[in-house]
Amino acid sequence: SDLCRVRVALRIRPKNTDELAQGADFDTCVELQPECKKLKLKKNNWASESYQFDEIFGENSSQKRIYEVVAKPVVESVLEGYNGTVMAYGQTGTGKTYTVGQLGKEDPSERGIMVRALEHILSSMSLETDSVAVSYLQLYLESVQDLLAPEKTNIPIVEDPKTGEVSLPGAAIVEIKDLEHVCQLLQIGETNRHAANTKMNTESSRSHAILIIHLQRSLKIKEETTVSIPSDTEHTLPGDLPLVLKSKLLIVDLAGSERIDKSGSEGHMIEEAKFINLSLSSLGKCINALAENSSHIPTRDSKLTRMLRDSFGGNC
Numbered sequence: 001s002d003l004c005r006v007r008v009a010l011r012i013r014p015k016n017t018d019e020l021a022q023g024a025d026f027d028t029c030v031e032l033q034p035e036c037k038k039l040k041l042k043k044n045n046w047a048s049e050s051y052q053f054d055e056i057f058g059e060n061s062s063q064k065r066i067y068e069v070v071a072k073p074v075v076e077s078v079l080e081g082y083n084g085t086v087m088a089y090g091q092t093g094t095g096k097t098y099t100v101g102q103l104g105k106e107d108p109s110e111r112g113i114m115v116r117a118l119e120h121i122l123s124s125m126s127l128e129t130d131s132v133a134v135s136y137l138q139l140y141l142e143s144v145q146d147l148l149a150p151e152k153t154n155i156p157i158v159e160d161p162k163t164g165e166v167s168l169p170g171a172a173i174v175e176i177k178d179l180e181h182v183c184q185l186l187q188i189g190e191t192n193r194h195a196a197n198t199k200m201n202t203e204s205s206r207s208h209a210i211l212i213i214h215l216q217r218s219l220k221i222k223e224e225t226t227v228s229i230p231s232d233t234e235h236t237l238p239g240d241l242p243l244v245l246k247s248k249l250l251i252v253d254l255a256g257s258e259r260i261d262k263s264g265s266e267g268h269m270i271e272e273a274k275f276i277n278l279s280l281s282s283l284g285k286c287i288n289a290l291a292e293n294s295s296h297i298p299t300r301d302s303k304l305t306r307m308l309r310d311s312f313g314g315n316c
């Protein structure tokens with residue numbers, strides 16, 4: 001179905017103060033055609049290239065609208081027991097962290113996809129029978145670090161050979177009670193991401209941040225009702241035992257996609273560039289394979305794609 005495929009939305013952020021001061025004019029290089037969901041990249045007066053998207057959002061699009069169009073359908077399918085992923089991709093400074101990670105402490109209308117998804121999930125389930133827990137990780141130089149327990153580094157990525165389920169033994173999984181708790185945890189993650197990056201003398205944009213939301217829901221099944229459930233979802237039957245649906249949602253703030261000029265970089269910058277290029281190019285290969293409905297998704301090449309393996313919507 002439409003939900004199972006890869007969907008790509010484009011968002012243009014408003015001009016920042018520097019761009020306004022310089023009188024920058026985005027219109028000379030990009031033209032949005034929202035009616036046909038196309039973006040025209042102008043190379044010069046004669047040549048341009050057009051790209052087709054599933055959705056196009058201009059500078060004035062609200063965080064609420066982005067959530068509703070882009071993330072809400074994924075969250076709804078995760079609530080039904082499927083795994084799903086939402087990712088932000090773009091160069092440094094294009095608004096990835098604003099779009100997915102903004103906490104909106106002063107102004108709730110600025111909340112990004114992470115907070116809104118958890119708010120939606122909390123309001124859609126009953127905490128008496130269901131549970132929601134989160135892990136928050138950072139992937140830097142092919143090493144997984146725990147943003148909720150920063151002493152944990154080099155966390156392994158393990159795949160269950162039978163179910164294909166991906167897990168990260170040792171990473172903190174914190175059960176969520178309410179939205180305030182969510183914001184506290186995301187704030188801790190943000191602070192640790194910043195601290196870890198300062199220590200490593202790098203920028204936040206050189207690492208991937210990955211929020212994993214684990215959902216477990218108990219469905220009471222009456223005999224006469226037929227419920228359609230994802231075929232390979234873990235469940236407990238039969239008798240009067242409730243059916244337990246397990247699913248997860250990954251929300252990923254990817255490292256900046258800009259190409260780093262290796263000749264101009266030195267030492268750890270070259271290492272960074274190498275690993276970011278590795279993970280983003282292997283992500284690209286997986287997304288192409290998914291888009292082409294290929295039976296083989298090449299997830300082995302990088303830790304990023306190994307972490308995402310069971311959440312590319314793969315259990316649909």
Ligand SMILES: Nc1ncnc2c1ncn2[C@@H]1O[C@H](COP(=O)(O)OP(=O)(O)OP(=O)(O)O)[C@@H](O)[C@H]1O
Pocket residue numbers: 012013014016090091092093094095096097098099204205255256
């Ligand atoms: N839609 C928007 N509306 C208002 N401000 C925005 C919007 N998008 C981004 N910004 C602002 O632009 C700046 C850069 O955005 P942001 O930090 O999210 O970029 P980024 O792509 O995550 O960069 P990095 O890769 O360095 O983390 C921030 O100050 C952010 O608040």
